[in-house]
Amino acid sequence: MTYLDAAAAIVGPTQILTGEALAPWRRDWTGQYLSDPAGLVRPGSTAEVSALLALASRHGQAIVPVSGATGLTGGAVAGPEAVLLSTERLSTIRSISAAERTAEVEAGVVLSTLHAAAEEEGLLYPVTFGARGSARIGGLLATNAGGSNVLAYGNTRDTCLGIEAVLPDGRVLSLMSALHKDNSGLNLRHLMIGSEGQLGIITAAVLKLVPAPRIRATAMLAPRDLAAALTLLNRLQDETGGKVVACEYMPDIYIAGHLRYVAGAREPFGQRHAHNVMIELASPSAADAAPGEDGQPRLSAQLEALLAGALEEGLILDATIAQSEAQRAEMWARRESAAELTFARRPFVDCDIAVPLAQVAAFLQLIRQRVRALVPGAEDMVVAHLGDGNIHYTIYPGEAGLAQAAELRALVDGTAVELGGSFSAEHGIGLSKLPAMRAVKDPVAVETMRAIKAALDPAGLLNAGKTIP
Amino acid sequence: MTYLDAAAAIVGPTQILTGEALAPWRRDWTGQYLSDPAGLVRPGSTAEVSALLALASRHGQAIVPVSGATGLTGGAVAGPEAVLLSTERLSTIRSISAAERTAEVEAGVVLSTLHAAAEEEGLLYPVTFGARGSARIGGLLATNAGGSNVLAYGNTRDTCLGIEAVLPDGRVLSLMSALHKDNSGLNLRHLMIGSEGQLGIITAAVLKLVPAPRIRATAMLAPRDLAAALTLLNRLQDETGGKVVACEYMPDIYIAGHLRYVAGAREPFGQRHAHNVMIELASPSAADAAPGEDGQPRLSAQLEALLAGALEEGLILDATIAQSEAQRAEMWARRESAAELTFARRPFVDCDIAVPLAQVAAFLQLIRQRVRALVPGAEDMVVAHLGDGNIHYTIYPGEAGLAQAAELRALVDGTAVELGGSFSAEHGIGLSKLPAMRAVKDPVAVETMRAIKAALDPAGLLNAGKTIP
Structure with missing residues (x-):
């Protein structure tokens, strides 16, 4: 049979x-x-x-x-x-505890379904990204998905308290704890999260929820340069007590791509700027949502005052604060059309790297020079989770340059590592980054991964040929 | 030789x-x-x-x-x-980056030394507990230490971005990243953290720092009961946007022990209460530290107003806000003398368990009945990180009852697990909880730990006979 x-x-x-x-x-x-x-x-x-x-x-x-x-x-x-x-049929949200702020969900639950269920309880599941209408929790956990709110709430692993997974031989690993502290031997939950189906199949999880924001304040800024953007980010975090939930970088090339490839796209400012950053502040506090002396919510007033100071200092050259949910939605739609506008041209070589926050500008300058030295005439696209140092860098080498796709990837990966970064930020390894795992990952780390894989999946039957070279 | x-x-x-x-x-x-x-x-x-x-x-x-x-x-x-x-001689703080808010430290750095170095840069390393003057970073990481600020900043693992460890055969695993996103294969950093020396010896780490609070507001409260304390905790978190950094529970038996065994101890309130909770709010924001209309810092005024409301509602029966650094220090000293007053009587059976937040009261009621049924006349001591559901529960069985120490431990562990909790919260397994690992940990998890241990330390030379049964 x-x-x-x-x-x-x-x-x-x-x-x-x-x-x-x-x-x-x-x-x-x-x-x-x-x-x-x-x-x-x-x-x-x-x-x-x-x-x-x-x-x-x-x-x-x-x-x-x-x-x-x-x-x-x-x-x-x-x-x-x-x-x-x-795992699509494992699609039940088993329970949501408003008092403990946790959700017990099966692996096949779609991210946006969980968002909606949490919202009904006045809570938020904070991991979010463009593909939330299709992505499922098991995949988020298996790849430790990132997204646009990592700055405030962490990656998917940081939102996971408990996990259930089936090991390669069919045994069920039951670690469905809802606890905030549980030091009981090797941390197998963290080992399974981000393991890309190499060690088992995640079937269910207990996830942390957070209070839903009562107020959000969202703005597009044009910082003088990336150093100014980081100075402003740190200041906003400190002055608001850590209420910045998103800090997304869109250079002019991104704005131009958005205007060109996405229907209904509009300019963020009256004039074009080299650097554009969307920031969002959010707070569950009634005090932050309550109107202040000027009639607007206190958080919005605080953002306005801080941005006015930054304008005066010359840290930013321009700023627009969303005055309505529709304006906020337009700002987010601009950022979340990244996949649409990036993949509108072909062929492309898409990379997802991270560098220390202070190295984002250096990376972009260096990589562009190096790419053009290798493939003259190559174009590129940039969008970044600036607060995480996470850059989505895509190269359009043209049909002729496509033969050098592997070298281009190696160039991007190597440049990230050279600047103290990683060749893989939030998308994971899969097939596309196996060469980088071979070339630049610590060899002792790769050997250790192999030893663990061999111990748990000796026949190598689960998702073979990926992630671990 | x-x-x-x-x-x-x-x-x-x-x-x-x-x-x-x-x-x-x-x-x-x-x-x-x-x-x-x-x-x-x-x-x-x-x-x-x-x-x-x-x-x-x-x-x-x-x-x-x-x-x-x-x-x-x-x-x-x-x-x-x-x-x-x-690892005591690996005691160098290699660097602190104020811009990136990270510290690169060797494993032998004493926790309080790191606290002082971060403070000089206007930053905070948030993990803290009573033994901070002796505990070293390598030990914190090897045991994933918890402490009194986990509510706001997480356990030690949550503060660690990168790690270096020597594997059992002497190979050096180099994962000294300072990145917030780095999905590149199995997460060996999280596997090493909390592994209690079973898989390697941690030699260095990159740790996250946070902005130093500009203002702290600290209070002793007498909640009506533990449910009221949780209601108030959630409300304080929501209303302040997550500024509660500590929520420490001291029942009357703890206050009595403190007064009896610790020199200079004073009553927290004019009268004794069954339940006593110390809470601390902290904020790096200048706006929170600035004086409001009533002349006191806004964060202190906000706390006062919220506590006044809670008093009026009957959630709390009494409250004292620290009016000076000396008063705050006295509140913390009361909490941090836990080891001194707990170990003042002998023999003792000390347990460290976690339960879901809503089960703390049920656990305490149940365990006391069960302990006394097993060893009539046994006394106990309780102190808890209430915001984490983490209870330090110590039994004084008397010399005669000491023969039942193992049964008493099993009773505490089993009761925690029965209520959806863990037999080990923040102290780890070591030798003392091996029986519980055998009895109540998911057997597939224990088998998986054994397989990983055997893969990385086949001769079983590193910290043998502990943590993994």
């Missing part, structure tokens, strides 16, 4: 897809990675995931877990030897 | 202690754990730690790492077969 035949006995024949039904999984949304899996299984419970992996162990069947399929690194690509295992 | 003779060639003969010189290491500070090591080596660099562990691998020499020796679980106990390896 084939693996899929035996799997049908576990999940039922309607939850096994093959042939034409696999079409949506054959090509990832960036169009860069193609799959040709033997089939796809859709378990409906942790017990079924467990049975499917135990079965795979017995059959020597390669398994590739897939969640919302919004990743950018080819982490869910499957060849003909592999079967995809989708 | 013996291991110690060969080690002398690496560190120099003056850095090898044997015989009488080992006296300070033979008994831990609680008096509960006795050691009788073959010797102690004091390397002066990461390279020397590496050479010492490579040598231990070749000799099959058991090694027990020791840091500040302030642990409570016997994690640094060494028998005659083992050599202690102290």
Whole structure:
């Protein structure tokens, strides 16, 4: 009996897809990675995931877990030897505790569904990014997703208190704690988070929620330069007691791309500026939301006063504060159309790197010179989570320059590392950054990862050929 | 040649202690754990730690790492077969970056030394607890130390951006990143943190600093009950936008113990209350520190107004706000004399557990009944990091009841787990909680820890016989 035949006995024949039904999984949304899996299984419970992996162990069947399929690194690509295992049917929000500010969710819950459920309780699940309508919690955890609110609330791992995962041989690892302190041996929760399906399949989690903001104050700024932007960011954090939740950098090339490729796009300012930053402050405090002497909410007044000071000092050259939810939405839409406008031109080489905050400007200057030295005429696109030092840097080498895609990636990765940074910030390794893992990751770290992988998945059946070179 | 003779060639003969010189290491500070090591080596660099562990691998020499020796679980106990390896000479603060708010420190730096160095830069290293004058950073990281500010800033792991550790065979794992986002394979940093010397010896780290508070507002409250205390805590967090940095619970039995065993102790209120909570708000904001209409700092005025409301509602029965740094220091001294007053009576059985926030009252009621059913006449002591659900629960069973120490521990651990909690909150496992790891930790988690330990330390030479049963 084939693996899929035996799997049908576990999940039922309607939850096994093959042939034409696999079409949506054959090509990832960036169009860069193609799959040709033997089939796809859709378990409906942790017990079924467990049975499917135990079965795979017995059959020597390669398994590739897939969640919302919004990743950018080819982490869910499957060849003909592999079967995809989708957690989409594990889609229950089991409970939300308003008093403890936690949510117990299954891996297949869509991020925006969790956002809505938390909001109904006056709470916020803070991890957010453009693909929130498709991305699922299991994928967020497996890749330790970042996004636009990391500055205030951390990466996905920082929002996770407990986890349940099925190990490669089918055993269920139960660490579904809702505790803020739990030192009981090696931290397997943190090991599973960000492991990209190498050590197991995450099936459920306990997530931290935070009080929903009562007031948000959002602005577009044109800083004098990136150093001025960082000075202002630190000042805003200190003066507001850490209420900056987003600090997103869009250089003029991004604004130009937005105007060109996105329908309905408008200029952020009356004139164009080299540097553009969107910042958002948020607070759950009634005092911050209450009107002050000038009639506007105190947080908005505080932002206005701080920006007026920064303008006077010359730290910023221009500023617009959103005066309505519609204006705020326009600012966010500009930032969140990053994927749309970045992938509007092809071919592209998309990179996701991090450098220390003070090195963002140096990185951008250096990489542009180096890219053009390698591929004359290459164009680029830049958008960054400035408060995290996380830059999404995309190169358009042209059809002729595409032959040098690997060298271009190595150049970007190497330049980031040279400046004290990482070749991988929030998108993870998958397939796309395996060369960088070989070339620039600490070799002892890679050997240690291999030893752990071999200990937990000795036959190498789970998401083989990715993440760990 | 013996291991110690060969080690002398690496560190120099003056850095090898044997015989009488080992006296300070033979008994831990609680008096509960006795050691009788073959010797102690004091390397002066990461390279020397590496050479010492490579040598231990070749000799099959058991090694027990020791840091500040302030642990409570016997994690640094060494028998005659083992050599202690102290990181005390790795005591350099390599750099502090005020702009990036990071510190690069060696493992032997004493916590209070780091506090002072950060303060000179207008910054704060937020992890703190009573033993800060002796505890060292390597030990904090190896045990993922908690303390009194976890509510606001997290446990030690949450303050760590990068790490360097020497693996059991002497290879150096270099993950000294200062980045806020770095998804590049399995997260070995989080695996090493809290691993209690099972997987390697931490030699250096990059730690996050935060802006130093410009203003603190500290108060003693007498909540009506623990539910009222949690209601008030959530309200203070929401209304101040998360400025509560400490929320420490001291029931009347603690106040009584404090008055009895600590010189100079004074009553917190004019009358005694069943429940006493110390809270502290802190803010780096100049606006919060500036005087408001009533002349006092705005943060203090905000606290006063919120407490006045809580008094009126009956959430709290009494409140005292510190009016001077001396009054604040007295409040903290009361809380931080926990070890002194807890260990003033002997014999004791000290436990460190965590439960969900809403279960603290239920735990205390239940455990007291159960303890007295097992050992009639047993007394107890309670102090808790209420905002983390972390309770330090100590039993005084009397000399006769001491024979039941193991059952008493099992009772406390089991009751915590029964209420959705953990048998280990912030002190770790060491020797004292191995029985609980066997009895109540998820068995798949324990098997997984064993597999990882075997993969990285196949000969089992590093801190053998602890943490992982």
